[in-house]
Amino acid sequence: MKLRSSPASPFGRKVKIGAVLCGLHLDVVPADTSDPADSLRGQNPLGKIPVLLRDEGAPIYDSRVILDYLDALAGGGVIIPAAGEPRYAVLTALALADGISDAALLQVYEGRYRAAQERSANWVDHQAGKVARGLKALEASPPRKAPVSGAADAAEIALACALGYLDLRFAGAWRAGHPALVAWLDAFAARVPAFEATRPAV
Template identity: 40%
Template structure:
């Protein structure tokens, strides 16, 4: 398999962490989707990463779709419950963590990819409110549990860890640790895992 992505994309990182946890072999192909000569749309018509190229030349895109597929490839380190309420709860954790990423990447694009005269502070403020609300909800839901779903590490923790890592990368001024102690405790635990260490984004 080949994974097309970037070193700073948190969605790509989520897939890379899952592949590391599942001990899956793949080739990592760097791609700048903002470059004029990007070829990403050959494999993903939406022009986004991550994109997974499979051995039969088929492709999968969207991190949620990719990690769902990857978890079926090996029984090693099952990350998503197969059925029932725990599965739905895991996907909800992933959804709220991805919501943080969606808001954070929107702010970054607004402030760095749009012309200054076209930027909307009202839009940016709206995205910050989403981030704050999601962090508070996740912190409360986590409580004193070891991991998002209780005692076992899973996809929920991967998604949350990647979201928190992206906030550290792009918005260190948020200082979320001072407000969300439960998430801080989880993050400290996740950052010791080899899968997170190996996929840490380069510092600006």
């Protein structure tokens, strides 16, 4: 299987870690979301990453769907609980972590794709507020490993990648006010070596 992604994407990183925990190999093929000539737009009409290309079957996207697919390939219950309240708890926590990454990315894109005179401070503040509220909730109640057979569940993976992205693009400013999350991330990195192995160099 091939994964279309880019090194800095927290969503692509999440899939790479999920694949490792599921015991699956992915060949990573770089994608340029801003290049109209990149084949990515034929693989995902939205032109977003990551996209999983399979030997048989249509491409799969987005990252949450890919994680669910990888978990099923591995027999189920490896990174996502199979059923019941544990499953919905992980999926809800996964949505929160992904929302933090989404809001962080939108702040970066505002500076990257808009001319200075077109940028909206209100829009950036709106996205920053989502990140702040998400981190506050998680600081008050850091994740606990769900009953899965892997070293971490999908929500934990997503949160670690979101925090890693905040380190990468926002110089780790989140750390000063969130000691419980800092400790949690250190513990996650210790039990999931794939986190460090997928750290972007950019």
